[in-house]
Amino acid sequence: MSNQQVVSITGAGSGIGLELVRSFKSAGYCVSALVQNEEQKASLCNEFKDALEIVVGDVRDHATNEKLIKQTTDRFGHLDCFIANAGIWDYMLGIEEPWEKISSSFDEIFNINVKSYFSGIRAALQELKKTSGSVVMTASVSSHAVGAGGSCYIASKHAVLGMMKALAYELAPHIRVNAVAPGGTVTPLSGPASAGFDKTHMENMPGIEDMIKGLTPLGISAKAEDVVAPYLLLASRDQGKFITGTVINIDGGMALGRK
Numbered sequence: 001m002s003n004q005q006v007v008s009i010t011g012a013g014s015g016i017g018l019e020l021v022r023s024f025k026s027a028g029y030c031v032s033a034l035v036q037n038e039e040q041k042a043s044l045c046n047e048f049k050d051a052l053e054i055v056v057g058d059v060r061d062h063a064t065n066e067k068l069i070k071q072t073t074d075r076f077g078h079l080d081c082f083i084a085n086a087g088i089w090d091y092m093l094g095i096e097e098p099w100e101k102i103s104s105s106f107d108e109i110f111n112i113n114v115k116s117y118f119s120g121i122r123a124a125l126q127e128l129k130k131t132s133g134s135v136v137m138t139a140s141v142s143s144h145a146v147g148a149g150g151s152c153y154i155a156s157k158h159a160v161l162g163m164m165k166a167l168a169y170e171l172a173p174h175i176r177v178n179a180v181a182p183g184g185t186v187t188p189l190s191g192p193a194s195a196g197f198d199k200t201h202m203e204n205m206p207g208i209e210d211m212i213k214g215l216t217p218l219g220i221s222a223k224a225e226d227v228v229a230p231y232l233l234l235a236s237r238d239q240g241k242f243i244t245g246t247v248i249n250i251d252g253g254m255a256l257g258r259k
């Protein structure tokens with residue numbers, strides 16, 4: 001087994017996931033990536049040539065998550081860290097919207113933001129046990145606070161935090177499980193197809209940077225590259241070895257409330 005660390009990342013085709021690929025590659029990791037479509041794959045191939053192991057598919061499909069882990073270990077020999085990161089926002093969907101719309105959006109958001117994490121971790125479990133590896137989940141300021149999403153998104157990100165704590169407890173002492181909770185970060189983050197938001201991208205919303213700055217005590221909005229450092233710490237076998245069951249907020253103070 002090679003000494004080189006191996007990380008597998010979902011939602012790796014854009015935004016925070018793409019910056020995670022760049023950062024972990026720069027830190028010397030072998031990286032596998034689950035992306036949503038061929039365009040994202042082509043873009044990663046263009047940037048990284050054949051250095052990444054890439055799977056295209058839907059993160060809600062358990063067979064796709066199993067394929068990601070199998071291709072990762074077939075190519076790199078083992079797995080040290082699984083990062084569950086793919087997600088969608090709800091574009092402030094309110095509970096008074098028509099029931100059909102919010103019911104299907106709720107299912108879509110929970111299937112992507114919560115159940116796919118569970119599925120990916122389940123798929124990675126046996127490989128992570130072999131290496132005493134770790135899991136990092138992308139939570140959110142909406143795992144703690146209200147105001148930066150609607151109730152569906154906030155509920156889903158609170159669920160991520162609950163899952164992280166429960167799995168950290170269940171999988172100790174074999175696997176460390178932690179989360180990172182970014183605040184307002186300008187990315188292409190989209191929303192549920194059920195509500196017609198699958199082609200909408202947060203970075204294109206007029207005034208988005210000023211909106212984030214106004215909600216953030218530090219008065220700045222983040223770019224994806226500004227929020228990746230905690231993932232490297234949590235994945236690290238040296239600096240991260242005593243950390244489990246923890247969430248690191250990287251949100252400019254947004255969880256504290258508006259200043």
Ligand SMILES: NC(=O)c1ccc[n+]([C@@H]2O[C@H](COP(=O)([O-])OP(=O)(O)OC[C@H]3O[C@@H](n4cnc5c(N)ncnc54)[C@H](O)[C@@H]3O)[C@@H](O)[C@H]2O)c1
Nearest residue numbers: 011014015016036058059086087140182184185187188189
């Ligand atoms: N941008 C923010 O302000 C912010 C803040 C807190 C948390 N987050 C979280 O960060 C994570 C990454 O989001 P981002 O902001 O980088 O946006 P993004 O849209 O760039 O990244 C999300 C990725 O998930 C992928 N994805 C979505 N649904 C999928 C599916 N069904 N199957 C496969 N892939 C799918 C998308 O293709 C995309 O590449 C998400 O979990 C999001 O909730 C974002």
